Amino acid sequence: MSTKRRVTIAQIAEEAGVSVPTVSKVINGRPEVAPDTRHRIERLLHKHGYQRRVSQDEGPAGLVDLVFAEIESPWAMEIVRGAEDAAHEAGASVVISVLHTHAGPGRDWLERLAARRTDGVVIVASKLSSVVQAQLSARSLAFAVVDPEGEPAPGVVSVGATNWHGGLAATRHLLELGHRRIGMISGPADMLCSQARIDGYRAALETAGLQVEPELIRRGTFLVDSGHDHGHALLSLDDPPTAIFAGSDLQAFGVFEAARQRGMRVPEDLSVVGFDDLPLSRSAWPPLTTVRQPLQEMAALATRTVLGMGRGEPPETRRVELATELIVRDSTAPPRS
Template sequence: MPGKPRVTIARIAEEAGVSAPTVSKVINGRSEVSPETRRRVERLLREHGYIRRATGTDGPAGLIDLIFAELESPWAMELIRGAEKAAAEAEASIVISVLHTHEGPGRDWLDRLAARRTDGVIIVGSRLSAQRYDRLNSRSIPFVVVDPEGEPAPGVASVGATNWQGGLTATRHLLELGHRRIGMIGGPPDVLCSRARIDGYRAALETAGVEVDPALILHGDFLVGSGHDHGHTLLSLPDRPTAIFAGSDLQAFGVFEVARQRGLRVPDDLSVVGFDDLPLSRSAWPPLTTVRQPLEEMAFLATRMALGISRGESPEPRRVELSTDLVVRESSAPPAAQYSGVSS
């Protein structure tokens, strides 16, 4: 803050009753500090709002860590592309890590992160608990969350997309084509973006005076397999839907496959809409109508925000939602006047 003296390692050391090298070891994630001393120093670092020395603005920014919970989807490449572009502008390098868990970085990983003095961390698709948030702050590691799975804690910088509006727009498109039996395949029920897309779907139906049928709403994991499995369930209903809104493009591709297996033509017998607008959606057959989520732009902005925080800047606003847009292609059309249930 302007006019506020910057807290020093020496002051933290004096208040904690330890040496300055010990404080430095805590800041840098070194292991040779007792747990009690580490807790005492971390508490003082938080209380004083200690900010580690920022990278000089005249030289390269250093390292940006891009952290994924999983790396199983092509959408990760779009995020990597955006982060790399922002890092290149700042003459920084990208380090990609996969945690194989949605619970956020663990203590050991955070220690290693602090030891290599990263200039910023982009956390993609993880649940960041208050405890992990405190651990990142106590090590003075600037971070931004992209597409958070849960509600970000107050003060946490995050970048997402207008998922509710995207769900509303996709469903409204199908309603305007004349569909009334519209299936919905979402992601995990406890993931923020999935809930928002389903809520947008519900809102569009309710606004149009169409009853929401719980049997038409299923939860998956955003991957092809869940699109296939839940598409099979929906298309096996006695009164099957004439359209399916999938919570991701990958799930939509799974619906394509099960429709083909059942002898249904897209969009003649079944309209399908996805979410993401991955490059694959343009080359699918038929090309996929989808909601464009600006993944590259999200990662670009998050990286810029993290670099700004590392320089002592405070991003405003701290929570950003970029707009989604409906991209109409050939997988959606008015429903046929009649259809016959085709079984596998």
């Protein structure tokens, strides 16, 4: 039985028509390589599935990289807490990077990463291109994605939540209270979690025999201003909803403010459900009914997984969705008769 031989740097160099040191510079993120040459070498590394040999004497670096698209949110802080707890248990520390874009890690970030050692990378709410995936693999870096923005490629470890079930549970709760005209505010259409929450909302309405009305579904960002603006838009309809399911707690807080500005009370005049169960949802007034997304657990699982992969332990599964749970508080009530 024959086995596939592992490609070497020398073979990559010969095929690319460059020197071995040039290939080594690309693998290690050194900047002094012409862009065209770098791209050619990276394509060959990806084509041959090259993985850097790691010295057994190096030992763990004691660092995990946590990479965010954005971090200006209490949601991100919950992710940080979960990652730090798991890293601390393993005797490691967390290095946080903020990309300020949902396009995923770029060349500059990869070059900075290659200039130092890390035990693994956890990428949060971003796209992961095939090029970045290949570059991480070529450097023998364990990586996982938390709450992936798009569909992860086969073989990529991802940790998310049961967003569809959460959307279903939130909408069913409002239906059981007697609401029949329910607004939905969610995030961008190209985000998996956003679309899954809308699909759960749709399924609950259709199961109840109600028509899904496009004017009641709004897409924005998961931030307060989006909830405020879309909340006003929904409440300005000729036949406004008696309840709104917001795709995040921050959006729900924006709906609270929109209702207040219109002289409406929550839940007497409008029921509101959020999604995430941030610490702020318990201290809001009224306390927010919301779908608990286990953010800390998601980050901790991804961190433990990449640390294990860095030690040569294969992940138990490549795709994990942790359960969501409806938490009923005081922001929902039966509609006015």
